[in-house]
Amino acid sequence: MSSPFNPLGDVLSGRALGASFYKSGPGSLVSLCRALLAQGRNAVILARGAADMAQLTALLHLFFPVSGDPMAHRPWAVLPAHTPGQPGMALWARRWAFLNACVRDNRPRILCLGVDNLLPKWPPPAALEHNSFELHAGESMAPDMILDQAAAWGYRRVGLVSQPGELSLRGDLLDMFPPGYEHPVRLEFFGDTLENIRLFDANTQRSLAEVKQVVILPVAPAILTEPFLTQARALWARLAQTGELSRASQAHLEDMLLKGDGAIWPGLYYEGAVPLERWLPQDSVFVLAQSSSLRPRLEEQEYAWTTELEKLSTAHGVSWPRHQIVWPEGMARRTWRDKPQLVFEDLVLGHEKHGTDLPERKVENFADLFWRPDEARRPWTTLVAGLKTWEEEHRQVLLSFHSAQSRRKFLKLAEHEGLTLRQEPPSGRHGLYALVSPLRRGMELQWNNTLILPEDVLQPGAAQGARPKPDKGFKGLAAFDDVNPGDLLVHRDYGLARFEGLSRLAVDQAANDYLLLSFDGGDKLYLPVDRLGLVQRFKGPEGAEPSLDRLGGTRWKTSREKARKAIEKIAQELVEMYAFRRVAKGYAYGPVGELFWEFEATFGFEETPDQERAIGEVLEDMERPEPMDRLVCGDVGFGKTEVAMRAAFRAVLDGKQVALLCPTTVLAEQHYQNFLKRMEGFPVNVGMLSRFVPPKRAKMVEEAAAKGELDILIGTHRMLSKHVSFPRLGLIILDEEQRFGVKHKEKLKTLKRNVDVLTLSATPIPRTLQLSLSGIRGLSVMETPPVDRKPVETALVDRNERMLANILAREMERQGQVFWVHNRVQSLPAVADFVRKLAPGARIAMAHGQMAEKDLEESMHKFW
Numbered sequence: 001m002s003s004p005f006n007p008l009g010d011v012l013s014g015r016a017l018g019a020s021f022y023k024s025g026p027g028s029l030v031s032l033c034r035a036l037l038a039q040g041r042n043a044v045i046l047a048r049g050a051a052d053m054a055q056l057t058a059l060l061h062l063f064f065p066v067s068g069d070p071m072a073h074r075p076w077a078v079l080p081a082h083t084p085g086q087p088g089m090a091l092w093a094r095r096w097a098f099l100n101a102c103v104r105d106n107r108p109r110i111l112c113l114g115v116d117n118l119l120p121k122w123p124p125p126a127a128l129e130h131n132s133f134e135l136h137a138g139e140s141m142a143p144d145m146i147l148d149q150a151a152a153w154g155y156r157r158v159g160l161v162s163q164p165g166e167l168s169l170r171g172d173l174l175d176m177f178p179p180g181y182e183h184p185v186r187l188e189f190f191g192d193t194l195e196n197i198r199l200f201d202a203n204t205q206r207s208l209a210e211v212k213q214v215v216i217l218p219v220a221p222a223i224l225t226e227p228f229l230t231q232a233r234a235l236w237a238r239l240a241q242t243g244e245l246s247r248a249s250q251a252h253l254e255d256m257l258l259k260g261d262g263a264i265w266p267g268l269y270y271e272g273a274v275p276l277e278r279w280l281p282q283d284s285v286f287v288l289a290q291s292s293s294l295r296p297r298l299e300e301q302e303y304a305w306t307t308e309l310e311k312l313s314t315a316h317g318v319s320w321p322r323h324q325i326v327w328p329e330g331m332a333r334r335t336w337r338d339k340p341q342l343v344f345e346d347l348v349l350g351h352e353k354h355g356t357d358l359p360e361r362k363v364e365n366f367a368d369l370f371w372r373p374d375e376a377r378r379p380w381t382t383l384v385a386g387l388k389t390w391e392e393e394h395r396q397v398l399l400s401f402h403s404a405q406s407r408r409k410f411l412k413l414a415e416h417e418g419l420t421l422r423q424e425p426p427s428g429r430h431g432l433y434a435l436v437s438p439l440r441r442g443m444e445l446q447w448n449n450t451l452i453l454p455e456d457v458l459q460p461g462a463a464q465g466a467r468p469k470p471d472k473g474f475k476g477l478a479a480f481d482d483v484n485p486g487d488l489l490v491h492r493d494y495g496l497a498r499f500e501g502l503s504r505l506a507v508d509q510a511a512n513d514y515l516l517l518s519f520d521g522g523d524k525l526y527l528p529v530d531r532l533g534l535v536q537r538f539k540g541p542e543g544a545e546p547s548l549d550r551l552g553g554t555r556w557k558t559s560r561e562k563a564r565k566a567i568e569k570i571a572q573e574l575v576e577m578y579a580f581r582r583v584a585k586g587y588a589y590g591p592v593g594e595l596f597w598e599f600e601a602t603f604g605f606e607e608t609p610d611q612e613r614a615i616g617e618v619l620e621d622m623e624r625p626e627p628m629d630r631l632v633c634g635d636v637g638f639g640k641t642e643v644a645m646r647a648a649f650r651a652v653l654d655g656k657q658v659a660l661l662c663p664t665t666v667l668a669e670q671h672y673q674n675f676l677k678r679m680e681g682f683p684v685n686v687g688m689l690s691r692f693v694p695p696k697r698a699k700m701v702e703e704a705a706a707k708g709e710l711d712i713l714i715g716t717h718r719m720l721s722k723h724v725s726f727p728r729l730g731l732i733i734l735d736e737e738q739r740f741g742v743k744h745k746e747k748l749k750t751l752k753r754n755v756d757v758l759t760l761s762a763t764p765i766p767r768t769l770q771l772s773l774s775g776i777r778g779l780s781v782m783e784t785p786p787v788d789r790k791p792v793e794t795a796l797v798d799r800n801e802r803m804l805a806n807i808l809a810r811e812m813e814r815q816g817q818v819f820w821v822h823n824r825v826q827s828l829p830a831v832a833d834f835v836r837k838l839a840p841g842a843r844i845a846m847a848h849g850q851m852a853e854k855d856l857e858e859s860m861h862k863f864w
Contacts, residue, residue: 018341018775020275020355026052027443027452028358028806029289029344030059033110037075042281045112046336047289048297050081055113055441056289062400062437062452064110065425067181077101079113082120084301084308084627089154093164093219097180099128100217102279111284115294116301117276118332121267124274135187135194138435142192143174146216152178154220154262165219175200179217183208192836220262222269229257233273239321249318267325270752275327277335286336291343295333302329363457364443377681380601383458384417387432390451391419394430401441403507406606407434410458413597459604477532488538488546490519494525495549495556496538502529523551529638586627587730589654590618597647599682603642605786612638614780618647618758621778622731628756634782640760641671643780644733645678647758652684652711656730660714663736665690671735672714679712689715689724692856734759801838808839817863818842825850 021028033043039451047053060076067074073366080091101110103125123194130155135141155167161175161184168175177184180201184605186207188196197214198207224230236253239245256264267273280435288294305326313319343355363369366379375382390397399421400480401407407423411434414421421434430449430736439454485501497517504513505526514526515535527534540546549556607615614632634640648658662668672688679686687701687710698718704710708727732755797803811818822831825848845859 003521009116016203017338018343020345021358022345023356023360024344025346025360025362025443026055026059026289027445028360028447028452029287029342030056030063030110030831031445031448031450032342033287034063036285036287037108037110040108042108042284043110043287044280044284044336045110045287045289046115046118046294048113048115048293050311051111052113052289053078053081053114055439057436058400058439059109059452060112062398062435062439063425063476065436073105075108076110076112078110079117081114086312087221087265089156089165089219089263089513090163092154092221093177093179093217095221096128096217096219097121099279100132100215102178102281103128107304109281111280112277115297115332117299117302118335119305119326119329120265120276121270121273121327122276122279123223123266123270124272124495125279126272127223127228127270128217128252131225132215132217134213134215135197137194137197137211139194140192141194143169143172143187143189146174146176146187147804151260152224152262153218154222154224155488159689171375175215177202178214179219180215185211185214187214193453218262221266222262222264224260224262228270232257232269235269235271239324244321244324246319249320252316252318261704264322265325265737268320269657275335282684284339286339286341288336288341288343291345293716294328298329298332301324306764350403351666357447361444361446363451363453364442365457366459369453369457369485378598379459380413380598383601384414384419387414387419391430391432394449396426396430396433396448396450398426398433398435398450398452400435400437402438402455404436405609405612407436407456409607409612410434410484410601413601416594416597431767440856455606459602477535477537479505482535489535490538491525491527492534492536494519494551496546497525497535497548518548520550520553522547525551563750585625586756587654587656588625589619589622589650592650593653595682596650596653600646602678602681605639607642608639608782608784608786610634610780610782610784611643614640614643614645614692614782617778617780618643619650622647622650622756627754628731628758628778630757630778630780631759631761632780632782633761635763635785638785639780640762640782641674641783644735644758644760645675647731647756648675648733649679649682649684651731651756656732657705657708657726657728658712658731658733659719659726660712660733661719661735662714665692665716666718667735668692668714675714677773684711684804685709686714688713689718691718692717713806729755731758736761736763737783808835808842812839812842 021032029045033045035134036043049058060078064075077098080094082091082095091702098111098113099122101109133149135146148165150167155176157167158166160170161168161177164177164179164536166175166177166184172189174187174189175184175414176187182657183199184202185194186198187194190197197211199209199211200207222232233254236245236250240247240250253264253268256262306322309320309322309325346360361368365624366376367385370376370379370382387397399410401410401750411421411458419432421432424433426433426435437454439452440456442451442453442457444451455495483489483499485499487499489497489499497519500516500518502513503516503526506512512597513529515528515529515532516537517525519525538546614634618630620633621630631642632640644660648660650659658669662671668688668690670694672686675686685704687704689698692702701710701713705713706725706727713724718724734757808818820831820835822828828846828848832844836842836844843862845862847856847859847863851859
């Protein structure tokens, strides 16, 4: 195979107008663009659509990492797709940033754009020459001047800046989000002096970094300043005179100018609108990705523009001349015609081959690299062996991670294997590189011995708040607005009473409002509203009707004394148990080994900072000689189960048994399936005990646990029976401890005296939380949601069949599942029929506690 740099040299020297490369892909394309850049030439990449653009952009991030300094030179720029429709400010902010990058200086760049950007007409380069300015810290500049200019450029005033094209003035602070910046900027003035310029986070509004200067660009396609305003009106008058623009359309455009709305197509605003080619560097080499698909894409978009403009005309009653807004498809193709160009095709079919092969293979999953079944079962060991082999073969291996945190995690694991990875941008040297980019798909460049592997391919399947001050006193009501007649209230001194309503009485010629409380035997007490703090709501089981206390009786005093003694007893037991655990000698685990690092590497997600800290705290507790007692508190889906899995695996590696207790059968089954999948490929035996397990199978599980043949046993309170024993119990994991009954907790006390205990909870009971906050138990709080986790939406709506049907249809369309919860077993079949009516094509099953165990298990397994 001939070197790709031979035909590339012919193009650069002018000996050839173009060169073709076959069997290739995006990795090879970007590699040759880097070679063009090294030769001092500009490269313009033309891609077909959004998917190709995303892949190419990710590769540019990989080879040319973005600097933290917004003013630093970036050798590449990306122009987003230009789909048909009315101009939007957010997209035009990115377009102005791209146009500014094209003309900022004479240094060579890689410009990546979708071919559909060649159809619309663009503002002339002169529009940017006098409509951008650079602000420097310390210079004199009146904020009003910036506001006036920003209004003409399309900026919108808002309360808090969060999107490009927004600004907000609060006293001496002017917040703006100009094009070309990842974060908005905060300008701090003292009078007319610009003292400081800072970048800040749009979500938290907190400052991120101080910068010395900032470039302000327009955000609207139409810059509402002279001479463009006069030229635009002259253009509209001429088009109206020739009949190309209706009078209604002209009036609509004039109205937009009066409102300061610059969302006007450049071809319909600028007298000298130009093709995009006028903005591109003159000596550019055009790099055509999937060149055979570019012309069909332009033809599709030309038709789409025609259709969209017709729709807009029908919807708004105004017509827009298409020839003023977009170029014909043939005109757009002139951009790269007769220009130096590199043509890339992944297939040769349908082409007369007259170029160079640059073989590039897609790597989309772990099996594309390691195809043997036994390799997938031990992915970390397999990957480490592969990396060492590739390094010995003098290959260049680029590993791409989604974040710096996930890269740090990998480097920490790789260090234990004796692997050293470079973190600087890749050069021509072979070796292993660990980089950060949004790349999702991998590739092997066989022609230059390079592997590019994203994090997704490497993995198959792939701050605590202030402590609240305790209130030990009787906490009464603060207001009686939400207390209704008939409600049960507890008086601090007299006990349980019923609220009969509010009465107004005059005592000693002084009128006041009183709460009327009725006690047992018809006794009544009038409580002044200013002494509302003496009563509180009764808290008891729902639907319970306890007996009222009698005024002057002894029952309330006796009940309080019993409660006090019960609390003292519980406190004494807790103190004794935790004091024993402090002096008791538990099992101190040794340092983690290679197998644990391999297990950690098989986690298919990126740990959140809180999750990483919780795992570290749990492992640190296990290495101490005192028994661990730690509460891991976090919302549903925040990764508490993975913390438990790491602890369980650590215990099993040291020959200990693990018991995981769950309050419900369904939760036990879920944990069992998750543990089985997570422990697959490792020498760990996992069992389950619940009512889903047949008696014969349950007996076998109990015998295996008693013999020490079972490493991890997952189950409900059935595990606490006298038939279950653990000769090597080292760790108890409690999921949602507050949902276990009193008898179960008494049994747990005997198990917890000298073994490690890890409690998981999203809503810990006050006693558990108090023990953790007071330092008696360890506490790990997980407040950070996983990456890309969508917030839970909660809505209270009326029973509207049409709306419910739409919700179910939307969920079915996205291949989702629906839990429909009802509060009565007797009417559940009727509810199921109602749901079948709403979603005729859905598979619907019922599950409730009164079903036969076999039927319930079958329904739950079908849902999973």
